[in-house]
Amino acid sequence: MRLTCPYCGPRDHQEFTYRGDATAARPALDNTSVDDHNAYVYDRSNPDGLHRELWNHTSGCRTHMIVERNTVTHDVVSCEPVGPFAEQLK
Amino acid sequence: MANLAEKLSPLHELAMPRSGSDKIILSERLCDSLVQVQAWPDSVGEVEKLINGTRGKRSVMPTGPGRWLIDDPAEGLEDKLRKKIGAELGAVTGLTHARVVVSISGEKATWVLASGIALDFDLSAFPTGTTQVGHHHEIGLTIHRTGENSFDLYVFTSLVRSFWQWIEKASAEPGFSVV
Numbered sequence: 001m002r003l004t005c006p007y008c009g010p011r012d013h014q015e016f017t018y019r020g021d022a023t024a025a026r027p028a029l030d031n032t033s034v035d036d037h038n039a040y041v042y043d044r045s046n047p048d049g050l051h052r053e054l055w056n057h058t059s060g061c062r063t064h065m066i067v068e069r070n071t072v073t074h075d076v077v078s079c080e081p082v083g084p085f086a087e088q089l090k
Numbered sequence: 091m092a093n094l095a096e097k098l099s100p101l102h103e104l105a106m107p108r109s110g111s112d113k114i115i116l117s118e119r120l121c122d123s124l125v126q127v128q129a130w131p132d133s134v135g136e137v138e139k140l141i142n143g144t145r146g147k148r149s150v151m152p153t154g155p156g157r158w159l160i161d162d163p164a165e166g167l168e169d170k171l172r173k174k175i176g177a178e179l180g181a182v183t184g185l186t187h188a189r190v191v192v193s194i195s196g197e198k199a200t201w202v203l204a205s206g207i208a209l210d211f212d213l214s215a216f217p218t219g220t221t222q223v224g225h226h227h228e229i230g231l232t233i234h235r236t237g238e239n240s241f242d243l244y245v246f247t248s249l250v251r252s253f254w255q256w257i258e259k260a261s262a263e264p265g266f267s268v269v
Binding site for chain 2: 007008009010011012014015059060061062063084085087088089
């Protein structure tokens with residue numbers, strides 16, 4: 001599988017580190033619900049098809065990006081930069 | 091008593107000069123000044139101007155968004171850049187002792203590197219004078235292409251012996267010299 005880093009271009013997926021589910025939304029800081037925080041940390045939908053994931057180009061420019069990937073075919077639909085340099089990389 | 095200011099190569103006996111085939115020529119170099127500069131997102135242009143304004147004989151290698159690795163053939167670059175680039179503009183980190191430069195050249199240089207590093211070494215994707223950051227297994231590498239068949243590889247000092255052993259083995263088929 002290859003991922004297209006917004007800075008470096010297409011690279012082997014071994015250069016990247018999976019950083020988790022990009023669809024999980026952290027509860028607000030003033031949200032004291034244990035159930036909401038438990039769901040944020042542990043509950044995942046494990047979709048069969050398109051999924052949005054956070055990846056980091058660990059062995060390259062260290063940019064974070066959101067990868068939209070088909071979990072069945074491994075087809076990569078898009079790689080978008082996130083983080084403080086995201087606007088400059090678009 | 092050992093002179094603590096004297097630079098000692100971690101490769102030591104591994105990279106002793108020896109003659110052989112000129113299809114691959116390997117050498118090591120210890121940096122005089124190697125500095126990483128990371129600009130903050132809103133100061134990239136300003137930091138780039140400050141770096142380029144003092145370019146001289148330096149190699150200025152972009153290694154990430156707002157980040158450069160600068161190799162200078164004179165000592166003292168870290169202090170000079172730190173005076174120009176304050177904490178309000180970015181971060182300056184001295185890496186002089188943290189990397190060893192392994193140079194490879196010769197008609198089979200690209201072939202050897204491509205056998206162990208998953209990068210596109212074609213000149214159209216990796217032109218002369220540009221830099222790519224990648225890895226060989228778990229050893230991170232900053233690779234600067236200095237010519238069609240010549241590269242400088244900036245390797246972590248603590249892992250350079252392992253990397254050198256690989257590059258010698260990978261160069262064994264066409265044959266190599268160490269200078």
